[in-house]
Amino acid sequence: MSRTFGAVIIGDEILSGKRQDKHFAKIAELLAARGLRLSWVEYLGDDRQRLAETFKRTMADGDVVFSCGGIGNTPDDHTRQAVAAALGVGLELHPEAFEELKIRFAGEEISDQRKLLVTFPAGVRMVPNPFNRIAGFMAKDHYFVPGFPQMAHPMIEWALDTFYRDEFQPVADSVEKAFLLTGPNAYESALLDLMERIVADYPSLRLFSLPSLVGKERRHLELGVEGAPELVDRAMEEIRVEIDRRDIHWEWRP
Numbered sequence: 001m002s003r004t005f006g007a008v009i010i011g012d013e014i015l016s017g018k019r020q021d022k023h024f025a026k027i028a029e030l031l032a033a034r035g036l037r038l039s040w041v042e043y044l045g046d047d048r049q050r051l052a053e054t055f056k057r058t059m060a061d062g063d064v065v066f067s068c069g070g071i072g073n074t075p076d077d078h079t080r081q082a083v084a085a086a087l088g089v090g091l092e093l094h095p096e097a098f099e100e101l102k103i104r105f106a107g108e109e110i111s112d113q114r115k116l117l118v119t120f121p122a123g124v125r126m127v128p129n130p131f132n133r134i135a136g137f138m139a140k141d142h143y144f145v146p147g148f149p150q151m152a153h154p155m156i157e158w159a160l161d162t163f164y165r166d167e168f169q170p171v172a173d174s175v176e177k178a179f180l181l182t183g184p185n186a187y188e189s190a191l192l193d194l195m196e197r198i199v200a201d202y203p204s205l206r207l208f209s210l211p212s213l214v215g216k217e218r219r220h221l222e223l224g225v226e227g228a229p230e231l232v233d234r235a236m237e238e239i240r241v242e243i244d245r246r247d248i249h250w251e252w253r254p
Helices: 024-032 048-061 079-087 095-104 112-118 149-163 188-201 229-245
Strands: 005-010 038-044 064-068 091-093 119-121 125-127 136-139 142-145 175-182 206-214 217-227 249-252
Touching: 005 024, 005 048, 024 038, 024 149, 038 048, 048 079, 048 142, 064 149, 079 091, 079 119, 079 136, 079 142, 095 112, 095 125, 112 119, 119 136, 125 142, 125 149, 142 149, 175 229, 188 206, 188 217, 188 229, 217 229, 229 249
Parallel strands: 005 038, 005 064, 064 142
Antiparallel strands: 091 119, 125 136, 136 142, 175 217, 175 249, 206 217
C-alpha cells in the first residue's frame, strides 16, 4: 500500500471567500499523475495555536503532508512558528536557504526582514523554490511551501519526484467503473449490505456511492469501484447480479 498523502491549505482569505483555493485540485492532479491519491485536506485560518496543534497531530500520524501558505515574513504568517512549536524547537536562520536568498537579492541589502523569509524551525531541510529562490522547508514528511500557486506547485512536484518515486503506481493499472441505479430501492441504506460485502471481498478496491437529487427527489445512485481492472470487472459483475436480483434498474455510467 502507498503512503497516505494529505494537504493543509492555510489562509484567512480562503476561509472568508476573498480568494479561491487553487491548491486542492492541483495537488490531487499531481498525485494522480503518479498513480497516487490525496486522502484528505484541511483548510485552516491564520491561527498559530490551531496550526501547531494540527501539525503536531499530522506528524504523529506519519502521513505525507503538503502545507500551502503562511511561510512569509508578515505578522499574519504563522506557519514557521507553528511548525517550530509542533516540533518543540526554536527558529533559526537556515544557512542553505540564506545562500539562495542572497542570490535572489544579489546586489541588494539583505535586511533583517528579508532574513525572516528563511528563518525556519531548527533542524529542518530546505525545499527549493525554482520561481524566485525563496525557499520553503520540510520536516517529518511535511513540506511547507508558499501560498502562491506558481511557487507552491513546482515545489510540491519536486518533493514527490525526489522522495516518493518508490510510491508511484502505474496510472494505467487503475480504472473506475460505475452503475447509475434508479427505482424505489436504489438508495444507499437499502444497499449497505451489498456495499459492505464488496468492500470486505475486495479490500484493494475503492468503493464509492454518490446519490444524485433533483430538488427533494432522488434522481439516481451512482455505485461503483476503482482499482485494478480485473478486480473491478469481477466486483462490478457481482454488483450487477445482486441489483438484478433486487429488481433495481441500472445502466452503465458514461
